[in-house]
Amino acid sequence: MEPGMGLGLRGRSGILSLVEECLALQPGEDRPVTMLLGPRGSGASQAHGALLDRFGEEQPFAYVNFGGDHSLLPRYALALIARQMGQKARRYGRARFPLLTLGLLASDEDLRIRDLADGRRAVRRQVDRFQEDNEDRYDGDYLSAFLDVGAGALGLPDGVSSLALKLVADAVRHGRKRLTGKLSSSAHWFGDHPLTWRTNGWDALVEINRWRHEGDAADRERLDRLLFSAFLEDLRRTCGRNFMPRSYLLLLDNTHTPYGRRFLDLLLRARHDDTVLTNSPCDPLTVVASANRWLPRWGPASGDTWPWRLRGPDRASLADWREYRPTRDSEDTWWYPLRLRDLSLDEVRIRIELRFGGVPELAPYTRLTPFVHRLTGGLPRAVQQVIDVLGQSGAPARGGDGQDRWLRSLPTRPLRAGDRTQRLADVAVGHLLRGLSAGEQRRLAESAAALDLSAGAQVLGHGDALFAEVRARWLLDPASLAPALHPWLRRLLLWQLAERPDDWDRAHRRLAEHYGARDRPLQELYHLLATGEVDRVADALNARFADRPSARWIADLETVTAAPNRLPADAGPLELIERLASQGRPVAAMDTATVIRGLVAARWLWSDPLADPGMRLSGPVADAYSQLAHLRGDDIVPLLNEAERYRYWQHPQSWGGGT
DSSP: OOTTTTGGGTTOHHHHHHHHHHHHSOTTSOOOEEEEEOSTTSSHHHHHHHHHHHHTTTSOEEEEETTSSSOOOHHHHHHHHHHHHTSOOSSSOOOOOHHHHHHHHHHHSOOOOOOHHHHHHHHHHHHHHHHHHHHHHTTTOGGGGGHHHHGGGGOOOTTOOHHHHHHHHHHTOSOOOOOSSOGGGGHHHHHHSTTOSOSSHHHHHHHHHHHHHTOOHHHHHHHHHHHHHHHHHHHHHHHTSTTOOSOEEEEEEOTTSHHHHHHHHHHHHHHHIIIIISOOOOOOEEEEEEESSOOGGGOSTTOTTOSOOOBOSTTOOHHHHHHHOOOTTSGGGGEEEEEOOOOOHHHHHHHHHHHHTTOTTTGGGGGGHHHHHHHHTTOHHHHHHHHHHHHHHTOOSSOSHHHHHHHHTGGGSEEEETTEEEEHHHHHHHHHTTTOOHHHHHHHHHHTTSSSHHHHHHHTTOTTHHHHHHHHTTOBOTTOSSOOBOHHHHHHHHHHHHTSHHHHHHHHHHHHHHHHHTTOHHHHHHHHHHTTOHHHHHHHHHHHHTTSOHHHHHHHHHHHHTOOOOOOTTSOHHHHHHHHHHTSOOOOSOOHHHHHHHHHHHHHHHTOTTTSTTOTTHHHHHHHHHHHHHHHOSSOHHHHHHHHHHHTOOOOOOOOOOO
């Protein structure tokens, strides 16, 4: 197996089994439109590649990527999909799309027939001639005419297997046989369709030709809806024949783009109209789409007005969809939204081992798994970017002070992508925030100083629009109770903010003043610590130590010491803790205040994976908790438990996923 092959679905096996279930249903049974949702880099595109790896050799499929710069009109996308699905599969006969092809042909060139009474025979002659001319021109396959326009939508993302690339390339190869018989024999279907106003099939074809060449926006909308209905009816008829599959697999990547949204809207409406309004069997199409934006048709990005609540990918199934789907009188009934989760610690370890495990001199990098997971939060693309930097930049493979120093400045290390080399932080932030201006990114970095991004934007005067955009991009941390940025993005934005010391201090001081005025002392201390006021924070926590239960005090300490820092990047954790200690008061005795000050400093550094990559400060933190237990005298069990937890630290195996 190639490195990285199948990783798009590692830890997301529910998606695989869901698609398998849908493909096995009888052709007329209801199937969901499965949506893979998450920020850029969450692995949706790689999941498409993994689905191709699993099903592409046996199952007729089509793949379309709406994420490029091309203008993929619905008719071109349909033709591209039909062209792929029409290739011969290993176990099944060949699908043909006479209704879609006739609809495309009849609307392609202006027929210029004005008298319907005399024009039906002329229409038939022209349609037959169009078919003959185009099939001669395109080697027996009229749908090949759309390949030049739609070729840009076939681009699979980086990191997919060579098998997936080959499957998509083979699905559009030339040399398909001609359609049997004349397409004009299918004209009556257009006359019978409720979207056309003519009962005669030839009159209906003239009508749809006028919609395209002389009509207004409503006419063109009606034409697109009719073409989608024709495509779905072709699939119903195909799956009703012997030696044909029960379902066809359709993979739609980056459907948050304007052309992707348009395609989804038309597909969903055609399915709903055909299945619910006219009581036809559901089309046999298994759809898996991806989007890294909230779709406008779902209402506000808060989700308050949408009947769906996001599901997790690991337990996705038809039974789960059927239990939670809205009633069939709404188009929302067809969605199945799955919020892609970040990688777990074990999944990050597998990726690192696949990359470095076979190279003896690089194998020690596998010990950095906890660091990479803490740093990135498990965002798949972030994990890959950090792995790439480690492989490209010659980081010290062995643990110790040299490696700590090197990793401390990881965001500024170069990342080479193609013929461009930039700092890791700039590449990663640019990818996640593509489309935001430099000014918007600067304001977002300032707002990220607050754990609650919405509050930060308001206090710092950046308003609601930026927060709404971030939420619509799925960039909030699903594991956080407050609306906080994904930890990877927040960490990098704060790193960039730290390069503007005045902006850093101004943001944190304004936030500290805001929370102080509202009697929220922990949040105030959090921002004071971010400005380096270790003594003031330690004194406040010392004052709370005697009159609070130990468990509550520990929670307070962890809240405050999770504050970000802009300490020098040229030192490892032991040097940093020494510098912080040298700024304090002379130690006269090992009293509670002194221990708490040391604990605040150590826990503050420990909480930042860049400040303490190997968690070498776990020991000092554990020792401080043990000392506090001896100094306190009562209610010491939580303190001793905490000391034990840090002394024998095991990285959490949890992840933030939806249900």
